[in-house]
Amino acid sequence: ETGVTQTPRHLVMGMTNKKSLKCEQHLGHNAMYWYKQSAKKPLELMFVYSLEERVENNSVPSRFSPECPNSSHLFLHLHTLQPEDSALYLCASSQDSTHPLGYEQYFGPGTRLTVT
Amino acid sequence: LAKTTQPISMDSYEGQEVNITCSHNNIATNDYITWYQQFPSQGPRFIIQGYKTKVTNEVASLFIPADRKSSTLSLPRVSLSDTAVYYCLVGPTDKLIFGTGTRLQVFP
Numbered sequence: 720e721t722g723v724t725q726t727p728r729h730l731v732m733g734m735t736n737k738k739s740l741k742c743e744q745h746l747g748h749n750a751m752y753w754y755k756q757s758a759k760k761p762l763e764l765m766f767v768y769s770l771e772e773r774v775e776n777n778s779v780p781s782r783f784s785p786e787c788p789n790s791s792h793l794f795l796h797l798h799t800l801q802p803e804d805s806a807l808y809l810c811a812s813s814q815d816s817t818h819p820l821g822y823e824q825y826f827g828p829g830t831r832l833t834v835t
Numbered sequence: 836l837a838k839t840t841q842p843i844s845m846d847s848y849e850g851q852e853v854n855i856t857c858s859h860n861n862i863a864t865n866d867y868i869t870w871y872q873q874f875p876s877q878g879p880r881f882i883i884q885g886y887k888t889k890v891t892n893e894v895a896s897l898f899i900p901a902d903r904k905s906s907t908l909s910l911p912r913v914s915l916s917d918t919a920v921y922y923c924l925v926g927p928t929d930k931l932i933f934g935t936g937t938r939l940q941v942f943p
Contacts, residue, residue, distance in 0.1 A: 826878025
């Protein structure tokens, strides 16, 4: 248990569906992150939020839409995804987004997404 | 970018000490070195972080020489459960790029 939870743990969706991934952290942290990990590929940083403001967007397609309503919750809204978007989506939090604290991150268990 | 280089894989046996070295020749003055561990289908787990010399916690030690161009993660007396991928990150310069890491396989 890292203090970061993600739901659902598994998700299968069609290319025309709309779904959302949820992340919640119970650590009192101020920064939250979304990562994507495809099979046999390194982790890719998608978004960074600090105090509910998006501070980084790493050229992620608009079919992925993040939302951070407060410092404890982070969502990733998905719509019209492609099969190549199938991956493990990981949420993380850290005390702060600036270094070095931003590099001490605590990850959730991930959501295994399959797009059919 | 402070590009890091790690061995792709390492093998060890239970009870041995394992040292994984990371090269980061272009490390910047304000960069810290951070190591993570990842098991299959799980999120990475923070292990240790340091700036210079030696850092030790209940899990591992991190050795950083004076020139800071490399670092070594030391895992004392590994067990089968230490089989995982280990990532070295240098930041903030590398902007949270995890790379391919070092796959450690521990045998009985």
